[in-house]
Amino acid sequence: MIEIIGPLADPSAPGGDGEKPGSLQKQLIERLQQAILAGRLPAGSLLPSSRLLATEMGVSRNTVVIAYEHLAAVGYVLADRQGTRVSALSSPAARGERAAPAAASAVAYAERVGQFTATRTHADNTFPLTPGTPALDHFPLSAWRRALERSMERCLPLALGYGDPAGEPALREAIAAHLRMARGVRCDGSQVVITEGAQEALNLCVRLLTNPGDIAWVEDPGYRGAKAAFNQGDLKIRPVPVDPEGMAVPADAWRKHPPKLIYTSPAHQYPTGAVLSVARRLALIADARRHGAWLIEDDYDGEFRHTGEPIASMQGLVEDAPVLYVGSFSKTMFPALRIGFVVLPRGIATHTAVALQEMLRGGHRLEQLALAHFVASGEFGRHLGRMRRLYRERQQALREALTLQFAPADILGGDCGMHLTLRLPAQIDDRALVDRALEKGLNPRALSSFALEPRAHTNGLVIGYGNTAAERLAPAIGLLAGLVDKAHGKPTRKAASGARR
Ligand SMILES: Cc1ncc(COP(=O)(O)O)c(C=O)c1O
Secondary structure, eight states: OHHHHOOOOOTTSOOTTSOOOOOHHHHHHHHHHHHHHTTSSOTTOBOOOHHHHHHHHTSOHHHHHHHHHHHHHTTSEEEETTEEEEOOOSSTTTTTOOOOOHHHHHHHHHHHHHTOOOOOOTGGGGSTTOTTOOOGGGSOHHHHHHHHHHHHHHHTTGGGSOOOTTOOHHHHHHHHHHHHHHTOOOOOGGGEEEESHHHHHHHHHHHHHOOTTOEEEEEESOOHHHHHHHHHTTOEEEEEEEETTEEOOOTTHHHHSOOSEEEEOTTSOTTTOOOOOHHHHHHHHHHHHHHTOEEEEEOSSTTOBOSSSOOOOSTTTSTTOSEEEEEESTTTTOGGGOOEEEEOOHHHHHHHHHHHHHHOOOOOHHHHHHHHHHHHTTHHHHHHHHHHHHHHHHHHHHHHHHHHHHSSOEEEOOSBTTEEEEEOOTTSOHHHHHHHHHHTTOOOEEGGGGOSSOOTTOOEEEEEOTTSOHHHHHHHHHHHHHHHHHHHTOOOOOOOSOOOO
């Protein structure tokens, strides 16, 4: 036995780590437990009698009796008429199976984790040209503070409890009313589920509607958050190419890879800015109906249409469309609010009500109540109007700067949202370029980093203007142009000043 569990140490002598090894009884228990868990004492094997083991280990018989009793109490061993036997445990090693080598289990873990390929830190998101960050310095803080104070005055202490798992009814109603009017969404408050940003809404769609192994289509290039949600649900991701009319589903895709879930950003494809044509919207809806698939419509920045009429939602195009409309206040308010929502089709809302009660916990009630008031009182609409004007001006400034510096500039993106995409000559490594830009305090994204599949000529820069003042755009783009010249091997232009924050 001593070869299996090793000799016990003198309880009074400190070990190599300076720690005392513990009493003989404690050591004996630990050694036996380890040997059982590692399979060195396999299930069913008979342990030596207490007298024999005591002699072999040089301890009192009572020490062994107490150790066996302890092991029996926690289920490592069973005492029967023949003596003390090792129990059958669920640990593979203890079952006598060969343990997976440490490296192999690390690979299984790393494979899942390896699907996530973030390249930026949070701090970078405050730099100019970050796509998706709104103008935080233009947020109406005092109106927001008043709304928060109002909900504290009126709703405490009740609002300290969990609340409705689907979110505060007042906020769900306010969102539904706003979406009906501003985005043409067909819904009422009972279909709205409040989530922790759009990301939780995407995760929720996966949990409600799919099983592991189901196929999910994602725009390519496309939103990495959608890919992350689908990876978490162990879905098989099929990239669908994007052209100037948005998601372009290949003719045989429905037959070859019938999806359960389709992610699309029709109002302003992320990151190319394409608007999904009505013909394609109707075809997607009809095909999804025919095949029992669901569409996720991510309307992340559709509120910021700079010219003409807003492009209404796909969800509202036809009655009872198989569309889950996802929205977020990350762009329209501020990202740290972490409030988003999903509008469920009526049938799903009814069928999943009980599941949602179990899956969600409510919370963030004061913020939700303040937001409900902010929306219902018209403050939100006024803020959106101001931001639309601001972003229109910033987009114009960015277009002008790009046209000047990169003529003939290949600019993708409609008159919507908070970013434009500049395509670059195929030989330019856009990821290396954004690394150089980051060193200069600018944070555009590499277009190629949104690609799911390697395709020819997907390199470029996704350039945010939401968080960058119009007058700083020209110098920042001048700096980028200098970096592009360098990458081309051309002589550097006169570096423009003032790009740094
Ligand atoms: C395409 C897209 N959808 C949704 C979101 C919003 O995500 P969240 O509400 O989780 O902040 C973003 C933010 O960057 C986005 O780019």
